[in-house]
Amino acid sequence: MFESAELGHKIDKATYDKEVPALREALLNAQFDLAEQAKFPVIILVGGVDGAGKGETINLLNEWMDPRHIQVHAMAQHSDEERQHPPMWRYWRALPPKGKIGVFFGSWYTAPIIERVLGKSKATQLNARIHAINHFESMLSNEGALIIKLWFHLAKDVQKKRLKSLEKNPKTQWRVTKQDWSNFKRYDKFRKVSEHTLLATSNEHAPWIVIEGADARYRNLTTGTVILDALRQRLAQTGKPTHIHAAPLKAAIDHLDLFDKLDMTLTLNDKKFASALERYQGKLNLLTRDPRFAKLSVIAMFEGSDAAGKGGAIRRITSALDARHYRIHPVAAPTEEERAQPYLWRFWRNVPRTGHFAIFDRSWYGRVLVERVEKFCTEADWMRAFGEINDFEEQLIEHNTVLVKFWLTITQEEQLKRFKAREEISFKRFKITADDWRNREKWDAYEEAVCDMVDRTSTEIAPWTIVEANDKNYARIKVLKTLCERIEKALDKLD
Amino acid sequence: MFESAELGHKIDKATYDKEVPALREALLNAQFDLAEQAKFPVIILVGGVDGAGKGETINLLNEWMDPRHIQVHAMAQHSDEERQHPPMWRYWRALPPKGKIGVFFGSWYTAPIIERVLGKSKATQLNARIHAINHFESMLSNEGALIIKLWFHLAKDVQKKRLKSLEKNPKTQWRVTKQDWSNFKRYDKFRKVSEHTLLATSNEHAPWIVIEGADARYRNLTTGTVILDALRQRLAQTGKPTHIHAAPLKAAIDHLDLFDKLDMTLTLNDKKFASALERYQGKLNLLTRDPRFAKLSVIAMFEGSDAAGKGGAIRRITSALDARHYRIHPVAAPTEEERAQPYLWRFWRNVPRTGHFAIFDRSWYGRVLVERVEKFCTEADWMRAFGEINDFEEQLIEHNTVLVKFWLTITQEEQLKRFKAREEISFKRFKITADDWRNREKWDAYEEAVCDMVDRTSTEIAPWTIVEANDKNYARIKVLKTLCERIEKALDKLD
Numbered sequence: 001m002f003e004s005a006e007l008g009h010k011i012d013k014a015t016y017d018k019e020v021p022a023l024r025e026a027l028l029n030a031q032f033d034l035a036e037q038a039k040f041p042v043i044i045l046v047g048g049v050d051g052a053g054k055g056e057t058i059n060l061l062n063e064w065m066d067p068r069h070i071q072v073h074a075m076a077q078h079s080d081e082e083r084q085h086p087p088m089w090r091y092w093r094a095l096p097p098k099g100k101i102g103v104f105f106g107s108w109y110t111a112p113i114i115e116r117v118l119g120k121s122k123a124t125q126l127n128a129r130i131h132a133i134n135h136f137e138s139m140l141s142n143e144g145a146l147i148i149k150l151w152f153h154l155a156k157d158v159q160k161k162r163l164k165s166l167e168k169n170p171k172t173q174w175r176v177t178k179q180d181w182s183n184f185k186r187y188d189k190f191r192k193v194s195e196h197t198l199l200a201t202s203n204e205h206a207p208w209i210v211i212e213g214a215d216a217r218y219r220n221l222t223t224g225t226v227i228l229d230a231l232r233q234r235l236a237q238t239g240k241p242t243h244i245h246a247a248p249l250k251a252a253i254d255h256l257d258l259f260d261k262l263d264m265t266l267t268l269n270d271k272k273f274a275s276a277l278e279r280y281q282g283k284l285n286l287l288t289r290d291p292r293f294a295k296l297s298v299i300a301m302f303e304g305s306d307a308a309g310k311g312g313a314i315r316r317i318t319s320a321l322d323a324r325h326y327r328i329h330p331v332a333a334p335t336e337e338e339r340a341q342p343y344l345w346r347f348w349r350n351v352p353r354t355g356h357f358a359i360f361d362r363s364w365y366g367r368v369l370v371e372r373v374e375k376f377c378t379e380a381d382w383m384r385a386f387g388e389i390n391d392f393e394e395q396l397i398e399h400n401t402v403l404v405k406f407w408l409t410i411t412q413e414e415q416l417k418r419f420k421a422r423e424e425i426s427f428k429r430f431k432i433t434a435d436d437w438r439n440r441e442k443w444d445a446y447e448e449a450v451c452d453m454v455d456r457t458s459t460e461i462a463p464w465t466i467v468e469a470n471d472k473n474y475a476r477i478k479v480l481k482t483l484c485e486r487i488e489k490a491l492d493k494l495d
Numbered sequence: 496m497f498e499s500a501e502l503g504h505k506i507d508k509a510t511y512d513k514e515v516p517a518l519r520e521a522l523l524n525a526q527f528d529l530a531e532q533a534k535f536p537v538i539i540l541v542g543g544v545d546g547a548g549k550g551e552t553i554n555l556l557n558e559w560m561d562p563r564h565i566q567v568h569a570m571a572q573h574s575d576e577e578r579q580h581p582p583m584w585r586y587w588r589a590l591p592p593k594g595k596i597g598v599f600f601g602s603w604y605t606a607p608i609i610e611r612v613l614g615k616s617k618a619t620q621l622n623a624r625i626h627a628i629n630h631f632e633s634m635l636s637n638e639g640a641l642i643i644k645l646w647f648h649l650a651k652d653v654q655k656k657r658l659k660s661l662e663k664n665p666k667t668q669w670r671v672t673k674q675d676w677s678n679f680k681r682y683d684k685f686r687k688v689s690e691h692t693l694l695a696t697s698n699e700h701a702p703w704i705v706i707e708g709a710d711a712r713y714r715n716l717t718t719g720t721v722i723l724d725a726l727r728q729r730l731a732q733t734g735k736p737t738h739i740h741a742a743p744l745k746a747a748i749d750h751l752d753l754f755d756k757l758d759m760t761l762t763l764n765d766k767k768f769a770s771a772l773e774r775y776q777g778k779l780n781l782l783t784r785d786p787r788f789a790k791l792s793v794i795a796m797f798e799g800s801d802a803a804g805k806g807g808a809i810r811r812i813t814s815a816l817d818a819r820h821y822r823i824h825p826v827a828a829p830t831e832e833e834r835a836q837p838y839l840w841r842f843w844r845n846v847p848r849t850g851h852f853a854i855f856d857r858s859w860y861g862r863v864l865v866e867r868v869e870k871f872c873t874e875a876d877w878m879r880a881f882g883e884i885n886d887f888e889e890q891l892i893e894h895n896t897v898l899v900k901f902w903l904t905i906t907q908e909e910q911l912k913r914f915k916a917r918e919e920i921s922f923k924r925f926k927i928t929a930d931d932w933r934n935r936e937k938w939d940a941y942e943e944a945v946c947d948m949v950d951r952t953s954t955e956i957a958p959w960t961i962v963e964a965n966d967k968n969y970a971r972i973k974v975l976k977t978l979c980e981r982i983e984k985a986l987d988k989l990d
Contacts, residue, residue: 058818067813067823068806068856074819080575105819174784289669311563318562323553324569324600328562336831361563 001195005153005212009222016217023224024064030231031065031101038099038340040144040234044227045107048152049190050180051162052213057152057223058103064224071096075106084353086399087111088136092348097340098144108133109197116193117186126193130200132391139388141205142380143342146234148227149206151198152213156187162214249383249452257451262466264411266474273473280480281320287487288321292494294355297401300483301360303369304408305446306436307418308469313408313479314359320480326357331366343367343385344392351396364389368453373445386456393462402490403462404483407450408469412443496690500648500707504717511712518719519559525726526560526596533594533835535639535729539722540602543647544685545675546657547708552647552718553598559719566591570601579848581894582606583631587843592835593639603628604692611688612681621688625695630886636700637879638837641729643722644701646693647708651682657709744878744947752946753961759906761963768968775975776815782982783816787989789850792896795978796855798864799903800941801931802913803964808903808974809854815975816852826857838862838880839887846891858900859884863948868940881951888957897985898957899978902945903964907938 034042044061046054058072073094082090088108096102112129115121137147154162163180166172183190198208211222251257268276287293300317302310318326329350338346344364352358368389372382396403410418419440422432439446458464465482469475529537539556541549553567568589577585583603591597607624610616632642649657658675661667678685693703706717746752763771782788795812797805813821824845833841839859847853863884867877891898905913914935917927934941953959960977964970 055817055819059814062818063810063814066806067810067818068825071822072818103818311561315558315562319554319558322550323557323562323567323598324550327566330563 001198001208002153002155002191002210005210006155006158007212008214009212009218010215011217011221013217016221019221020224023221023228027065027224027228027231030228030235031069033235034101034231035069035099037235040146041096041098041340042101042146042148042231043096043140044101044103045109045147045149046103046105046152047107047109047113047150047194048211048213049154049159049187050183051159051166051176052152052154053216053219054105054152054213056216057150057219058105060220060223061103061227065101069099070101070103072103072105075104075110081353084355085351086395086401088395089348089351092345095140095341095345097337099340108136109201113190113193113197117190126197127200130197132395133201134203135387135391137201137206138203139344139384139391140342142384145342146230147206148230149201149208150223150226151194151208151210152219153210154213156191158214159184159187251448251451257447258454258466259409259447259451262409262468264409264468264470266468267471268473268477270473273477276477277316277480280477280484281316283484284317284320284480284487287484287491288325288357290491292491293487295400295494296487296490297352297354297399298357298483298487299352299360299396299401299403300358301363301365301403301405302408303363303365303406304467304469305410305415306439307415307422307432308408308410309472309475310361310408312472313406313467313469313476314361316476316480317359317483321357325355326359327352328359328361331360331362343381344388347392352401354400364392365453365457368457369446369449370439372449373442386453389457390459390462393457393459397461400490400494402486404486405458405462405464406467406479406482407454407464408467408475408479409450410469412440414470415440496693496703497648497650497686497705500705501650501653502707503709504707504713505710506712506716508712511716514716515719518716518723522560522719522723522726525723525730526564528730529596529726530564530594532730535641536591536593536835537596537641537643537726537729538591538635539596539598540604540642540644541598541600541647542602542604542608542645542689543706543708544649544654544682545678546654546661546671547647547649548711548714549600549647549708551711552645552714553600555715555718556598556722560596564594565596565598567598567600570599570605576848579850580846581890581896583890584843584846587840590635590640590836590840592832594835603631604696608685608688608692612685621692622695625692627886627890628696629698630882632696632701633698634839634879634883634886635837637875640837641725642701643725644696644703645718645721646689646703646705647714648705649708651686653709654679654682746943746946752942753949754904754942754946757904757961757963759904759963759965761969762966763968763972765968768972771972772811772975775972775979776811778979779812779815779975779982782979782986783820783852785986787986788982790895790989791982791985792847792849792894793852793978793982794847794855794891794896794898795852796858796860796898796900797903798858798860798901799962799964800905800910801934802910802917802927803903803905804967804970805856805903807967808901808962808964808971809856811971811975812854812978820850821852821854822847823854823856826855826861838876839883842887847896849895859887860948860952863952864941864944865934867944868937881948884952885954885957888952888954892956895985895989897981899981900953900957900959901962901974901977902949902959903962903970903974904945905964907935909965910935 034040046058048054062070062072071094075090075094078090091104091108094102094104112121112126112133116123116126140147163176163184167176198210202208209226211219211226213219288298300314302314304310314328318328327350334346347360347364350358350360367377367385368382371377393403419432419436454464454466465478467475467478529535541553543549557565557567566589570585570589573585586599586603589597589599607616607621607628611618611621635642658671658679662671693705697703704721706714706721708714783793795809797809799805809823813823822845829841842855842859845853845855862872862880863877866872888898914927914931949959949961960973962970962973
C-alpha cells in the first residue's frame with residue numbers, strides 16, 4: 001500500500017508557485033458551491049505517521065480555503081460525557097452538516113490501529129472494528145457524505161531524519177516529544193497494522209489516499225488536488241440512486257405472516273391486572289435503584305399501530321420511575337439541523353448516558369415503516385436501513401445498554417373502535433388526526449413492512465417483543481414484565 | 496415569606512378526588528395548546544426543603560400531563576465539559592424549546608443558596624448572584640419564556656416528623672440519607688438564606704410560589720392549579736410589547752460621533768507590515784503554546800462594515816494558530832432549533848471550552864446592529880440586548896475568557912472601491928451580494944447603531960477595539976497586536 005509513497009516525490013518551487021494560485025481559487029470556488037448547494041457534507045480524515053505533515057496540512061487547508069466553513073476536530077482525550085456513551089457517539093456529534101467540511105485529526109481509525117500496535121487488542125478485534133468502520137462509512141456515503149481519507153506516509157529512514165531535523169531547529173523542537181520517539185521504535189509494527197487497516201477499509205465509498213509527506217510542496221499540491229477533484233466530481237453528481245439491484249422484498253405467496261400466529265384474544269381481568277401492575281412496577285422501581293444500575297443504560301422503544309396504546313404503556317413504566325432519571329423522546333418530523341445530518345444522527349444525539357433511562361415513543365424504525373410505506377425515502381434507503389439499524393443497536397448493546405423493543409399490535413376492528421372513542425373525548429383530541437385515518441387505509445402495506453422489519457432486525461442481542469394489545473391490561477403487563485426481565489438479566493450479567 | 500406555608504394546609508380526600516380529574520384534563524388541554532402554538536417555552540423550577548415533596552411533585556407532573564413533552568433536568572454533578580464552560584452554560588444547554596416544558600430539579604438557585612448556608616460564600620457574593628439571576632430570568636421572560644418557580648416548604652418540626660416517618664417505613668427509608676439529617680441541623684440557616692433569596696428574586700417576571708409540602712393532596716392540587724393558571728394566562732396573551740417606555744436613543748444633536756475622531760488615513764507600508772506580521776504572528780503562536788494558556792479561553796470577535804476586511808484579519812490570526820485549537824463561527828441566519836430558543840442561546844452553544852480559541856465572524860451584536868436597523872426585532876428587544884450582552888460577556892470573563900471585540904471600520908468611499916473590486920474577482924464573488932449594496936444605503940443608520948453599541952457595551956472588562964481599516968496592512972497589524980496584548984495580560988494575571 002505504501003510503495004508509491006516511498007519514492008521520494010518532490011515538486012520544485014517554480015512549479016509550485018505557478019500552480020498554487022489557480023488551485024486555491026478553484027478550491028474556494030468549489031467550497032462556495034458546496035455551501036450554496038448545501039446538499040452534502042464533506043468529511044476529511046487525516047491520519048499517518050508522525051512528522052509526515054498532518055498538522056501542517058490541516059493548517060494549509062484552513063489557509064487555502066474559507067476557514068469559516070471548515071470544522072477541525074482534534075479528537076484527543078475523551079470527556080466524561082463521551083465515555084458515558086458508545087464510542088462512536090463523539091464522532092456522531094462532530095459530524096459536519098450538509099454544505100460544511102469537517103476535518104478529523106484523529107478519527108475512528110486512531111484507537112483501533114494504536115491499540116493493535118501496542119498489543120492491547122488482538123487481530124480478530126481489529127478486524128471486527130474494521131468491519132464496523134466499513135459499515136459506518138458506507139452508511140455515511142449512502143447518506144450523501146463525501147468522505148476523503150488522507151494518509152500521510154514517510155519511509156522509516158525519512159521519518160527518522162525528519163524527527164531529528166525538527167528537533168535540531170529551536171523553532172520546531174517543541175513539536176518532537178518523547179512519545180514521538182517511542183512511537184518511532186514501533187515503526188514496523190505501525191506500518192504493518194496501518195497497511196492492513198487501510199487495505200481493508202479502502203472501498204468504493206471511501207478509498208484511502210496515501211500521500212508521501214517528506215516534501216511539503218508535493219504534499220500540499222497533492223492534498224489540494226485530491227480534495228479539489230473529489231469536491232468537483234461530487235458537486236457534478238445530481239440526484240441519488242433511487243433503485244437497488246437486489247431482489248425486492250415480497251410478502252410470502254401464501255400471505256401467511258407473523259400476525260396470523262398471534263393470539264389477539266389474550267386478556268387480563270382488572271383484578272389480576274391490579275396485582276400484576278403493583279408487582280411489576282414495584283420490581284421495576286427496585287431494579288432501577290439497584291446500585292449496579294449505574295453501570296447500565298436502558299432504552300425502552302415503542303412502535304406499534306396507531307392507537308395501539310403506546311402512550312398508556314409508557315405511562316405505566318414512568319409512574320414506576322423517578323422522573324429525574326428518565327427522558328421520553330417522542331419522535332416527530334426532524335428539525336432543520338437534523339435534516340442536515342445522516343438519518344440516525346437525531347437518535348444518536350438522544351442516546352442516554354450510562355445510568356440513565358430513555359424511552360422512545362416511535363424510533364429509528366420510522367425509516368422502514370412510515371418512510372417506506374409513504375415513500376418518503378427511496379427503496380435503497382430503507383433497504384440499507386436494516387443493516388444500519390442493526391449496527392447502531394449493536395453499538396448500544398456493547399456499551400451496556402438494555403435495549404427493549406416493543407411492537408404493540410391491535411386488530412383493525414379494535415383500532416376503529418379506539419379511533420371513534422378518541423374523537424369523542426375532549427382531552428384525547430390531540431391523539432387522533434387526519435393522518436391516522438389515512439394510515440389506516442394502508443393497513444396491509446404497514447403490516448408487510450412490520451413483518452420485514454421484525455424478520456430483519458430481531459436479533460439475538462436486540463429481539464423484538466410483539467405485544468398483543470387488543471386488551472390494554474394484558475399489553476401493559478406484558479410490557480412491564482418484559483422490561484423487568486431484561487433489566488434483571490442485564491444486572492445479573494454484570495456480576 | 497414562609498408564614499402562609501406553615502399553617503397546616505390540608506385537603507380532604509373527597510374534595511381531592513372530585514377536583515383532580517377536571518384539573519388533569521385542563522392541564523392536558525393547556526399542554527396541547529402550548530405544543531400546538533409553540534410560541535414560548537415553560538420553565539418550571541422546583542426547590543425547597545428536603546422531604547417537602549419536590550421529587551413527588553415532579554413525578555406527579557409527569558403523570559398528570561403528557562410526559563413526552565416534559566423534560567426533567569436533575570442538575571446534579573457537573574460533567575467535565577460543564578466545568579470547562581461558564582457556570583450558566585449547563586442551564587443554557589438544558590433550556591426547553593418553544594412549546595415544551597422544562598422542569599429543573601435543582602437550578603441556578605441551588606449552588607448560591609447551599610454555598611451560603613455552608614458558609615462557603617459571603618453575603619455580598621450571594622447578593623451578586625441574586626443580581627445575576629434576576630438579569631437572567633428577566634431576559635428569559637422578555638424572550639417569551641413562562642417561568643414558574645415553585646418552593647416546597649415545611650416548618651421545622653414538620654420536617655423532622657416527615658424525615659422520621661419516611662425512615663420508619665421500610666419502603667421509603669432509602670429516601671432519607673445522612674445528608675438529609677445533616678441538612679436538617681442547618682434548618683434555620685437554610686430558612687434564612689432561602690427567604691432572603693426568594694424575596695430578592697420574586698419579581699413581576701417570575702414570582703416564587705411557596706407551597707406547604709406536608710399534605711400531599713394540598714401540595715398536588717396547589718401545584719397543578721398554579722401551573723394551569725400560569726399556562727392559561729400566558730396562552731391567552733397574544734403578541735408581545737413592541738414599544739418601550741424609555742426615552743428613545745438619539746444621535747447627538749451636533750452629529751459629532753466617534754467616527755469623526757478616527758484618523759482614517761493611518762497606513763502601514765508593505766515592508767513594515769511584513770516585519771510586524773512576522774513579529775506578532777510569532778508572538779501569538781508562542782502565547783497560545785504557553786502552558787498557562789490551558790487555563791484560559793479566547794474569543795476574538797469581529798464586527799465591522801461590509802468589506803471592512805474581517806475575513807482577511809481573521810486569516811492573519813488563524814495562520815498563526817494550530818487549526819486543531821481554534822474554531823471559527825460564522826454567524827448567519829439562525830436555524831430552526833436556534834429560533835426556538837432565547838436570542839443568546841446560539842452563542843452560548845458555541846462558547847469555547849477552557850484552553851480553546853473561538854473566532855466569531857459577526858456575533859451576538861447582530862441584535863443591536865442589523866436587527867435594529869432592519870427592524871427584525873422590536874425596539875424593546877434591542878434596547879434590552881445591551882444589558883443582556885453585558886451580562887453574557889461578564890460571565891465569559893469571570894470564566895477566564897479573554898474576550899477581544901473588534902469593530903473594523905472603513906469610509907464610504909473605500910467601501911465602494913472594494914465592492915466594485917470584488918465583483919470583478921471570480922473567487923471573491925461570494926463576498927458581494929445584493930444585501931451588501933442595500934445595507935450600504937443605510938450607512939447613517941448603521942453608523943448610529945454602532946456608536947450606541949460601542950457606548951453601551953464597551954466596558955472596562957470587555958472594551959471595543961475600533962480598527963481604522965481603510966488600509967488593510969494597518970488594520971491587520973492592529974488586530975494582531977491587540978490580541979497579543981490582551982492574551983499576554985491575561986496570562987500574566989494568572990500568575
